[in-house]
Amino acid sequence: MRRAYSVETVRAAEAALMQRLPEGALMQRAAAGLAVACGDLLRRRGRVYGSRVLLLVGSGDNGGDALYAGSRLARRGAGVRALLLAPDRVHEGGLAALLAAGGQVADGPDGLGALDLVVDGITGIGGRGGLREDAAELVRTVTRSRAPVIAVDLPSGVEADTGQVQGEAVRADATVTFGTYKPGLLIDPAAEHAGALRLVDIGLGPELPEPPDLEALQYADVAALLPLPGAESDKYRRGVVGVVAGSERYPGAAVLAVAGALRGGAGAVRYVGPGADAVIARFPEALVHAGPPSEAGRVQAWVVGPGLGDGGDARSAVADVLAADVPVLVDADGLRLLDAGTVRTRTAATVLTPHAGEAAALLGAAREEVEAGRLAAVRELAARYRATVLLKGSTTLVAEARDTPVRVNPTGTSWLATAGSGDVLSGLTGSLLAAGLPPRDAASVGAYLHGLAARHGSHGAPVSAQDVADGIPAAWRDVRQG
Ligand SMILES: NC(=O)C1=CN([C@@H]2O[C@H](COP(=O)(O)OP(=O)(O)OC[C@H]3O[C@@H](n4cnc5c(N)ncnc54)[C@H](O)[C@@H]3O)[C@@H](O)[C@H]2O)[C@@H](O)CC1
Ligand SMILES: Nc1ncnc2c1ncn2[C@@H]1O[C@H](COP(=O)(O)OP(=O)(O)O)[C@@H](O)[C@H]1O
Ligand SMILES: [K+]
Numbered sequence: 326m327r328r329a330y331s332v333e334t335v336r337a338a339e340a341a342l343m344q345r346l347p348e349g350a351l352m353q354r355a356a357a358g359l360a361v362a363c364g365d366l367l368r369r370r371g372r373v374y375g376s377r378v379l380l381l382v383g384s385g386d387n388g389g390d391a392l393y394a395g396s397r398l399a400r401r402g403a404g405v406r407a408l409l410l411a412p413d414r415v416h417e418g419g420l421a422a423l424l425a426a427g428g429q430v431a432d433g434p435d436g437l438g439a440l441d442l443v444v445d446g447i448t449g450i451g452g453r454g455g456l457r458e459d460a461a462e463l464v465r466t467v468t469r470s471r472a473p474v475i476a477v478d479l480p481s482g483v484e485a486d487t488g489q490v491q492g493e494a495v496r497a498d499a500t501v502t503f504g505t506y507k508p509g510l511l512i513d514p515a516a517e518h519a520g521a522l523r524l525v526d527i528g529l530g531p532e533l534p535e536p537p538d539l540e541a542l543q544y545a546d547v548a549a550l551l552p553l554p555g556a557e558s559d560k561y562r563r564g565v566v567g568v569v570a571g572s573e574r575y576p577g578a579a580v581l582a583v584a585g586a587l588r589g590g591a592g593a594v595r596y597v598g599p600g601a602d603a604v605i606a607r608f609p610e611a612l613v614h615a616g617p618p619s620e621a622g623r624v625q626a627w628v629v630g631p632g633l634g635d636g637g638d639a640r641s642a643v644a645d646v647l648a649a650d651v652p653v654l655v656d657a658d659g660l661r662l663l664d665a666g667t668v669r670t671r672t673a674a675t676v677l678t679p680h681a682g683e684a685a686a687l688l689g690a691a692r693e694e695v696e697a698g699r700l701a702a703v704r705e706l707a708a709r710y711r712a713t714v715l716l717k718g719s720t721t722l723v724a725e726a727r728d729t730p731v732r733v734n735p736t737g738t739s740w741l742a743t744a745g746s747g748d749v750l751s752g753l754t755g756s757l758l759a760a761g762l763p764p765r766d767a768a769s770v771g772a773y774l775h776g777l778a779a780r781h782g783s784h785g786a787p788v789s790a791q792d793v794a795d796g797i798p799a800a801w802r803d804v805r806q807g
Contacts, residue, residue: 326546327735328537329506331486332450338532339504349418351527352386355478355503356393358525359444362501363398363475367441370473374402376441379431379472380423381463382407383447383481384414390477390503391446392419399426406431410447410460434463437470445495449478449485450507455492456482464493476500479509480518487700488512488720496520504529508539511733512700513719539700540730547773547804552590552760563592564759567624568752569616569642569659570631571600578632578657578748580607584794585749586628587611588801589756589771597621598633598642618645626652628755630659631748647671652758652767654678656751660687668710674764675712678751684716703731713764715754715772717747723768732769736776740783745790750775753797774800 330338343351367376380395382388392407396419399405405428409415412430420430437443445467447460456464464482467474474497479485482494485507500519502510504527509515542550554563566586571579579600586594587608594611596604601613614621616638618629629646633639635658643662646653652674655663660683668675677687684702685692687710695702696718703716707724716722721734754771762770778796781803782788788796 326543327506327511327541328730329508329511329539329541330533331508331538334534334538335450335505335507335529338529341532342529352389352393354527355390355525356397358503358527359390359394359475359477359501360397362499362523363394363442363444364401366473366475366499367398367403370441373398376403377436377439378403378405378442378444379434379437379440380405380407380444381447381467381481382409382415383460384411385448385451386416387449387451387477387481388446389416389419390449391444392416392423394444394477395428396422396426399423399428405429408434408463410463434466437467437472440470440472443467443472443474445474445476445481445497447481447495452479452481452485456494461493464495468496473498476519478502479507480515483509483515483518485509487698488515489697490514490518494518499523501525503527505533508700511539511541511720511735512722516720536730538730539733541733541735542769542773544804544807547770548807550762550766550770551801551804552757552762558592560592563590564625564756564761565593565595565623566591566752566756566759567595567597567618567621567627567646568755569597569618569627569629569646570633570748571598571603572632572634572636572639573599574634575632576600576603577745579604581745581748581790581794582628582631582752583608583611584791585752585797586756587752588794588797589753589760591625591756591759594756595621595624616642618642619649624651624759625761626654626755626758628654628656628751630656630662631751633658633662635661647675649673652676652764654751654755654758656747657683665710668712674758675710676715676754676758676764676768677706677710677712678715678717678747678754678768679706680717680747700731713768715768717750721772723765723772725765729765732765734769734772734776736773736780738776738779738783740788741776741779741793743788743790746775746779746793749790749794774804777803
């Protein structure tokens with residue numbers, strides 16, 4: 326599990342650790358790890374000796390890290406220059422170390438095209454708001470030069486706690502972060518600026534509280550959660566998932582939701598609605614019923630909403646499903662048709678799976694507001710609806726009404742932005758619910774497998790929603806093989 330903590334928590338943990346260590350020890354640990362990462366990158370491009378490195382040095386400790394790391398590279402024969410954004414407020418110890426090791430102060434960002442590495446030490450966890458104009462201008466110049474960039478702790482210009490990016494921000498090939506991940510390294514749009522992540526252990530672990538603010542599942546976590554059949558299993562014990570989706574107008578949504586549900590680990594898929602013929606034609610293994618859902622037979626979890634339309638039948642189907650005392654996942658049209666009071670008072674789990682537009686409607690906010698502050702939006706939705714909420718999009722988020730860490734999904738790909746892929750996700754996640762996973766696990770494992778499945782189907786080319794569904798078994802195998 327990758328775990329991320331807010332700046333406030335990181336600062337408190339660092340303060341506690343610093344009390345037990347000689348002054349400057351933490352920064353030396355950080356700089357040593359940073360220098361190793363820089364050395365690795367330089368060796369991949371040639372060698373450290375004789376390489377050309379430019380440090381972008383802000384006025385705080387982030388700049389200090391860059392300067393000390395630069396001094397280590399200079400001692401190994403690299404030509405290191407430091408561009409000081411605020412020469413009068415530079416980290417003095419760091420600058421002295423760099424100069425003593427043979428490094429120099431740069432007059433300006435010239436010769437960028439010939440550089441082997443830029444080290445971004447403008448701001449770390451102390452950055453506030455969008456980058457100031459001088460820093461922003463420098464970042465634009467560096468981005469244009471296409472020189473390889475390693476960011477120190479965070480790409481300068483991104484918000485550590487939220488993943489928001491206001492204005493210009495560094496685009497790094499890699500980010501070397503200290504002690505723990507920060508939310509902004511895992512949530513887009515900031516995460517997209519960070520490149521490959523490398524965590525340097527500076528001994529902060531024992532000082533960090535439980536639980537973290539944010540977590541991201543990794544292969545082993547997902548493998549441990551996958552519902553696997555045992556010798557005693559039969560199709561009913563594995564769970565039956567009911568799918569209420571599709572309409573005369575959108576029969577495809579029924580097929581796609583069932584396609585996802587069949588690959589999610591439930592023992593049987595029961596489809597209810599007007600798309601039964603289309604579903605059976607494609608998936609003879611599905612059980613079908615004309616409805617209403619409450620008369621279709623037992624299920625362990627329901628999925629309701631994809632392609633339902635907004636007719637009277639659709640509204641009553643949503644109400645019927647929400648009245649059942651089993652976990653219910655509500656997606657797409659179901660989100661417009663649900664009764665908020667009913668959702669809030671359900672005793673069985675409810676999982677809502679909006680994209681940003683649907684989340685905005687549920688919150689009575691503007692879509693841009695949700696997109697700019699996805700972490701706050703998903704937390705607010707979960708609290709307001711007393712539900713588990715999966716907010717779709719780049720780096721999908723899952724939050725619960727209880728005060729548990731938000732989960733962020735690391736496996737997506739922007740090829741998933743294709744019509745119908747959300748229907749596959751709702752079927753898949755509903756199937757995991759029926760198989761017995763708690764709602765937060767079902768939602769985060771569903772998003773994880775869905776993202777991997779899209780990568781399997783894609784390999785750099787466009788995918789269809791059907792390809793995503795077909796890629797799910799390969800995603801399971803991937804996860805189980807580690
Ligand atoms: N506290 C610690 O124990 C450790 C801190 N470390 C480093 O220290 C960093 C935090 O250092 P600081 O607290 O000094 O903060 P930073 O160095 O991250 O940033 C603060 C500085 O940036 C300037 N700044 C803030 N917002 C800006 C903006 N929008 N545009 C331009 N400049 C802006 C401020 O004037 C201030 O001088 C971490 O990210 C990490 O790199 C590491 O050395 C590990 C140990
Ligand atoms: N830019 C993106 N990067 C990664 N994943 C994305 C992006 N845009 C959308 N997705 C994913 O694609 C799926 C789209 O679902 P949805 O918006 O419900 O579409 P539809 O209703 O057509 O099925 C979701 O899983 C979402 O997380
Ligand atoms: K930085």
